Amino acid sequence: MALKLEIAQEMLLAAVAVMPVERQPLAHCWQRVLAETVIADIDFPPFDRSPLDGYAVIATEVEQARPDAPVRLRQIENIAAGSVARESVRPGTACRIMTGAPIPPGATGVIRLEDTAVDGDIVSIMAGAGAAKNICRRGEEIATGEVILTAGTVINAGAMGMLAVLGKAEPLVYVRPRVALIATGSELIAVDEPLVPGKIRNSNSYMLSAQVQEAGAQARLLGVAGDDVDAIAELVEYAADCDVCITTGGASVGDYDLIGEVFKKLGVKVLFERVSIKPGMPVLAGVKENKLFIGLSGNPAAASISFEQLVRPVLLKMSGRTNWWRPCVKARLAAPFGKSTGAKRFVWARCWQGEAGLLAEPLSLQGNGMLKSAIAANALVVIPENSPPLPAGTEVEVILLVNG
Amino acid sequence: MALKLEIAQEMLLAAVAVMPVERQPLAHCWQRVLAETVIADIDFPPFDRSPLDGYAVIATEVEQARPDAPVRLRQIENIAAGSVARESVRPGTACRIMTGAPIPPGATGVIRLEDTAVDGDIVSIMAGAGAAKNICRRGEEIATGEVILTAGTVINAGAMGMLAVLGKAEPLVYVRPRVALIATGSELIAVDEPLVPGKIRNSNSYMLSAQVQEAGAQARLLGVAGDDVDAIAELVEYAADCDVCITTGGASVGDYDLIGEVFKKLGVKVLFERVSIKPGMPVLAGVKENKLFIGLSGNPAAASISFEQLVRPVLLKMSGRTNWWRPCVKARLAAPFGKSTGAKRFVWARCWQGEAGLLAEPLSLQGNGMLKSAIAANALVVIPENSPPLPAGTEVEVILLVNG
Known part of the structure; x- marks a missing residue:
């Protein structure tokens, strides 16, 4: 029985605690x-301060100052930023003051330098209205x-x-959650090994390591294990210092069900085995001693979408974040989605603002070219369960692949 | 003379080269x-392969197979993932095959395990239509x-x-550009120093270090220099191994014009001194030996916006990216913007999708509470030059603070 996505999400979120x-x-x-x-x-600011270079004055003394009727004041000192006035501003005096310097005692306004002229120790104020506003107030x-x-x-x-x-x-x-990534499958070789017949390179661990980091967690690539319970279990045990252990491959029933056997061998309590989404239905989730074990499909599209929908929210919760979900918007399909849908489906898409609102173009109908779609996507279109093929223009929910 | 923003951007982009x-x-x-x-x-895939666990067959042999009229075939071998078939599939035979394994020679389709039953070395195919589709083709x-x-x-x-x-x-x-950050101002102390009268802590370097990293570059915090040309020049020279050197403070004319003097002392050729934007008008930009020198205002709002508008695109170009600009959308003001605007203005805002389209709420009218606005913002509203106060509902351009 495949679990509803929302229930699987709740079970996983309930199974993890926030990091130390x-x-x-x-x-x-x-x-x-x-x-x-x-x-x-x-x-x-920790003190009243000047937001500009100028003269600290008693505001009422200069209110009427104009270029043709300047107010003349005696300059008493020069307060540099970082310094404190030694004297108070008294009637008939002004204090040269720098941006960021504390307003001297007695001063109730600041005149910007451009509205002043200096002759010896006499400063002429040419414009004085609004001087009081030129003080950034403490607090x-x-x-x-x-x-x-x-x-x-x-x-x-x-x-x-x-x-x-x-x-x-x-x-x-x-502390950032540490996530171990283990790829399983006898067809897999490491990225730097020569390609031989029947083999392909492990790409899931690299793709997921990016998704782990994007979720703010730390990725530890533990390499590849063949289709062998003991070999996989050994690598999983090697991940003991991680908070989450993710395997790819061997997760679907019939696919040997290797990960289920690994869980059994290691005493991992199974939470669920299948989630009702496409791609990404086979997801084996388990816990043991506050540590989460997730067996994702070996299919890259399935692994990536399952991670996005099930593991990412969990990592955000563990990370201490309060919002675990991507921003969601409504958009119209820029092209038809020609496939009818049983389980709720997530489709890589490009989303952009058109003349009449947001548009989303699905990037692939099939798993084919999956990585190309994942490279180009900035969004996921959500196709509700039991949908017929959808024509262009249909309003759909779109998950934006940015942080919320 | 304050330069138009677009011209200042072009000058800076022209002054830098892509990193090694x-x-x-x-x-x-x-x-x-x-x-x-x-x-x-x-x-x-590097070879035709099976996307599921099942039996590789000659598709034409099983086309009519039904649960009540199964087609019986002799199982010849079992191809695990990562293995290569030793035998060909000949008429009357089938080959057990695992997900990801290469299709054996002779086979033209795969029947999923669920549609088969095994008795000894005889496999009964219960459903055979569409078997050819169950092959992922090479390439x-x-x-x-x-x-x-x-x-x-x-x-x-x-x-x-x-x-x-x-x-x-x-x-x-x-290579990621290395960006040196130097805070200048005699009022500044380091973040771990005790606060004394007249002083404030250096916050600009930390704020900008985040903006530098967000742009994909590396930040080097070189600390604080007082309002002293020699002290600043010494720190700037210490940044010799960086690709961009950014100072904050001392950049506006009248503010001692310290950074201008530092540029002169070090032989940095000035590109421009002021850019027509608010906040962030004082920006002293210079080059020397393919290295960029940027003197930003000491005002946090001004420094942050100048960086966003002028330095970020340059860092993206240096980083080798081909798109240097944030995504821009149209939105309606969710609240009035009550200030008339001379120079083009950028206002921190929250942008979200309302019932009738995107809305943007300006987060502050003044520099006051600037850091609070910068914390909460996910967008910048662009107020065109020479705008009157704008009522709620006005359509404005909005820069989304996500990667493009």
């Missing part, structure tokens, strides 16, 4: 998942006590900057 | 840019001599699989 946490130098944290709630322990961006970032956030460029502002030199992040 | 190439183990090639045209030197996916991947392709999961199929154990890829 570690501290990492901030410079290495891009795209990592934050494992702590970051609460501001400072105001930012304007961030207030002490504010929740700034929550655990589960994927650290992007803005978050990197924010963590730096708050002095988080070593943020707490989730 | 290197070979990398395939397992490390995900997201790298391919530097060779890959032409298939094999057919794939069906890839034909020898076919151009499979072109230089400039970003290696995704499909391409990883394809390169493995073709035995490219060490593909030729472009």
Whole structure:
């Protein structure tokens, strides 16, 4: 019995826990998942500061200043960025101030340099209205006590900057799940071996290693095992330090059912054996001691789609992310999909914005040319179960192959 | 004079060359840019093969087979995947065959196991129509001599699989550009230093390091220099092994114009000093000996947008990519943008698909809360030059912050 996709997804998500946490130098944290709630322990800016080069003044003294009626003030000091004023601004005085420098005590506005002229220690203010606006107020961006970032956030460029502002030199992040990849099949040789009759190269491990990394996890390629339970079991045991162990090949019933025997041998408890999707129906999933074992089909299209639908959400959950799903949109088929569909089907597609909305063009009707389709695709069209052939223009659900 | 954005982009793109190439183990090639045209030197599959477990037969012999009128054949051998048949299939015989195994000589079809029954060395074929379809033909996916991947392709999961199929154990890829990041400003301290009055932490280098990595390049954080030409020049010289050197701060005229002086001191030829965009107008760009020097504003919003608009396309070109631009779509403003605009303006936004098409909500009117906007944004709204305040519902161009 093939399980409904949504039920299989729920079973896998329920079977895994979020990874432990570690501290990492901030410079290495891009795209990592934050494992702590970051609460501001400072105001930012930490002091009233000048957003430009100019003169700090008492705003009411210069309000009426115009080029033909300048207000003359005595310059008292020059505050460089990073310095603090020694004197207060008193009536009749102004203080030269640099971008980023703290506003001196007494000053209530800043006049930009372009609106001033200097003669000795006298500065003429040519335009004074709005001087008060030229102060970036302490706490304007961030207030002490504010929740700034929550655990589960994927650290992007803005978050990197924010963590730096708050002095988080070593943020707490989730450890990236380690995923072992084992290819099985006596027809397989390694990518650098010479091709001999009857053999093909192991490509699934490389394709899946990219999908693992795209999900933010670490891939460990453990190589190839022939169609032999002991040989496969040995490699699977070698993956003991990984959090998830994925095999390809030998997963469909009849296909020797090798992976089922490997599970039995190693005491892996089977969760399910088949999922009702195309391609990718044979998926043997099991758990043992909080570790997930996934037997995918040896067919590249099936392995890739099963991974996308079943393993990727699990890796995102383990990684500590809070959103486990790709963005989904509605689009119209740019070309007919000529095949009737029993189990829910996922079809590689190119999606783009046409004049009248989003369009999606299915890239292949068959498994043939599968890798070519996977190379060109930026989306998956979802064909609902029990669909007739669909004409061009049919509205379909489209999964965008970007992060959500 | 501020340069038009498109002209500044063209000048920078013209000033840089594509990086040299290197070979990398395939397992490390995900997201790298391919530097060779890959032409298939094999057919794939390399032989006619069985897509399922079953019996290889002479198709015409079993065409009429039905459960109530089976065709009986003598089983001659069992071809495992990875093996080659020793015998030919002759009239009256069938050959057990595993998924992925080569079709034996003489056979013209495969019957799936489910449609057969075995008794000793006699196999009964219960359904025989369409047996010929159960053969994956040699060269069906890839034909020898076919151009499979072109230089400039970003290696995704499909391409990883394809390169493995073709035995490219060490593909030729472009070296990733190395980008030095130097923060300047006497108000800056390192992220792990204690905050003292008048100081703020260097956040720009961390924010930009993420943007550099997102563009596929390598970031080298060289730390902070005060507002001192010699100190900055020393750090810039320290970046000699990098391909691009980016400073933040000291770039606007009046702001001491420190970076201009650094360029003069080091013999960097200035390309331009200001670009007509907001935020991010002050951008000092120069070249010396095929190396690019970019002085960005110290204001985080300005630095980030200038990088996105001017540096990112350059890094993509240097990386060997053929498409240097983000995907652009049309969307309607989900909220008014209340500010009139002189120079072309870029506003962080959230973009999503509403009932009647794409919507984009600007995340901030001011520089205030800039990092919060950058954290939440998945798009940039483009406000054309000389625009009045725009009401909600206005159609705008939106740059999606994903790879194109």
